[in-house]
Amino acid sequence: MSSSIDPRSYQPRPQLLDGRVILVTGAGSGIGAAAAAAFAAHGATLILLGRNTRHLETVHDRIVAAGQPRPSLAVMDLAKAQGPAYFDLAAQIRANYGRLDGLLHNAAMLGDRTPIEQYDVGTWHQVLHLNLTAPFVLTQQLMPMLRESPDASVVFTSSGVGRRGRAYWGAYAVSKFGIEGLAQVLAEETRDATRIRVNCINPGGTRTAMRRQAYPAELPDARPEPSSIMAPYLYLMGPDSAGCTGQSLDCQ
Numbered sequence: 001m002s003s004s005i006d007p008r009s010y011q012p013r014p015q016l017l018d019g020r021v022i023l024v025t026g027a028g029s030g031i032g033a034a035a036a037a038a039f040a041a042h043g044a045t046l047i048l049l050g051r052n053t054r055h056l057e058t059v060h061d062r063i064v065a066a067g068q069p070r071p072s073l074a075v076m077d078l079a080k081a082q083g084p085a086y087f088d089l090a091a092q093i094r095a096n097y098g099r100l101d102g103l104l105h106n107a108a109m110l111g112d113r114t115p116i117e118q119y120d121v122g123t124w125h126q127v128l129h130l131n132l133t134a135p136f137v138l139t140q141q142l143m144p145m146l147r148e149s150p151d152a153s154v155v156f157t158s159s160g161v162g163r164r165g166r167a168y169w170g171a172y173a174v175s176k177f178g179i180e181g182l183a184q185v186l187a188e189e190t191r192d193a194t195r196i197r198v199n200c201i202n203p204g205g206t207r208t209a210m211r212r213q214a215y216p217a218e219l220p221d222a223r224p225e226p227s228s229i230m231a232p233y234l235y236l237m238g239p240d241s242a243g244c245t246g247q248s249l250d251c252q
């Protein structure tokens with residue numbers, strides 16, 4: 001990372017992502033919707049991936065109404081998708097765009113907030129699958145196209161509880177430790193031989209449905225809106241972060 005840039009106060013130029021094709025998972029709501037809007041506003045063509053068609057269409061329509069590049073929708077439930085669905089997605093992206101320059105792994109679930117001793121094993125599997133295994137499989141399928149990009153960026157979404165364990169955060173915390181590990185391993189594997197950079201981002205407490213689920217008693221305006229934490233996302237997705245790999249950045 002360039003020592004002169006603090007990604008939290010990064011000021012992107014308007015056409016930062018012109019010509020780039022970027023896939024965002026969990027793009028229908030929360031931080032993913034805000035990231036998709038921010039990337040589109042800076043010139044990127046988006047592939048909006050999520051499980052809820054209506055949510056994705058709302059984000060799509062907002063981007064089109066703003067006169068930005070028309071996104072495409074990839075309706076996919078990452079909790080259930082099997083290998084062929086990932087394969088088809090990669091094939092469709094290649095057929096439609098012929099390229100992929102950015103990948104934001106954002107979709108996740110919270111699971112239970114409960115002691116490890118009582119943690120439900122089924123929920124454990126679901127959380128680890130959606131939050132860790134799905135990003136691994138998706139990355140694996142999309143690597144050939146990312147390798148072909150002149151400047152590719154893979155961003156994994158971490159959390160404070162993915163860096164230091166906290167009581168009762170169970171599988172969610174463990175999945176985010178896993179994401180940090182996955183990002184580090186992939187960053188090392190791509191460091192010298194590719195033009196792909198791989199980093200983690202920790203949004204910090206942000207006003208979304210997941211935050212409400214985790215902290216139901218918190219006042220709604222106690223945390224920033226997703227749209228106000230986008231500077232590090234834009235920094236990592238655009239060319240100004242060239243050479244920054246294997247890092248884990250904070251948005252707040």
Ligand code: NDP
Pocket residue numbers: 025026027028029030031032033049050051052055076077078079080105106107108109130157158159160202203204205206207208209210211
């Ligand atoms: P939300 O729960 O508000 O949004 C999660 C997104 O993931 C939604 O768009 C949701 O789709 C999608 N999603 C959930 N399950 C699936 C699935 N099975 N298949 C496909 N998509 C799915 O969460 P946030 O926006 O708060 O979180 C975004 C990321 O930021 C997550 O990785 C989270 O762990 C991380 N994070 C968030 C923090 C916060 O305070 N908000 C703090 C630290 C990290 P749908 O539209 O259907 O709901």
